């Protein structure tokens with residue numbers, strides 16, 4: 001099954017009949033600033049990537065975990081797609097709204113899906129013993145909900161005592177390290193996914209990590225054909241993970257940009273209720289209105305991400321724009337909002 005994801009400018013270009021080069025893409029949570037990739041040495045392109053462990057050491061230092069607790073994968077997508085098949089089949093709690101690939105992966109591995117709306121509902125399911133495992137996306141994409149680390153540790157303890165697993169997708173967690181469980185890895189019954197695609201803006205390099213007890217890391221490693229990670233991906237990942245100076249600047253830049261973006265959206269689109277992470281802002285409102293605004297922005301060559309309606313309620317995600325584009329986009333949003341005035345009124 002192929003799911004729809006953000007960032008597909010080619011599809012938007014054909015849907016709205018506007019050439020790809022004209023689009024502003026706000027449909028993802030990928031940082032608009034990317035880690036500045038230097039020239040990759042010739043031998044990195046030329047030689048096969050016999051793992052020397054340097055990427056893994058850099059990642060362990062960055063995530064604050066033990067080296068043995070992680071395995072590098074071609075994007076956190078790879079880990080989240082194959083991990084469910086490595087865990088005992090059972091009932092798994094999955095967020096009603098969240099990165100949809102999780103649901104597909106757990107279901108095709110034979111697990112039974114039990115949906116939860118928010119952290120309170122998840123706690124209820126775990127405390128009642130209604131699920132064996134729980135999948136948490138922290139912070140959640142697209143709802144922006146963050147479950148505090150202490151609460152996650154409590155859920156983990158309860159699940160683990162019954163032989164279940166807590167799996168935390170931390171693809172966006174670089175922006176809220178205080179709520180990450182990465183530094184507690186390895187622990188029995190705990191898996192964490194990390195990505196270089198969002199905070200570092202390196203989605204194209206296809207690099208991520210699974211943090212888990214060593215036997216599970218070894219099984220994940222064994223699943224991957226040799227050279228699954230390219231040598232340039234390993235090289236770029238290692239240097240980016242060690243670049244603390246850029247990382248602290250990036251965090252500040254994203255926090256400031258997201259606060260300004262949230263304020264602008266609240267001013268321009270009063271009919272949506274907005275929540276933010278440092279990497280994206282999500283508006284919630286009447287489903288028809290979200291759809292109409294998505295279409296109106298699309299006609300103006302600005303791609304947003306609209307999510308499936310649940311009980312008449314819709315979600316619209318606005319990725320961060322570059323500051324240079326912000327005034328133009330604000331103008332286009334105001335026009336689109338005016339055009340959608342009559343929807344549902």
Ligand SMILES: Cc1ncc(COP(=O)(O)O)c(C=O)c1O
Pocket residue numbers: 074075076077078080099137141169171172194195196197203206207208
């Ligand atoms: C919550 C979440 N997890 C994981 C992924 C997969 O990212 P990647 O494979 O680039 O690490 C995505 C992609 O959008 C995502 O939104």
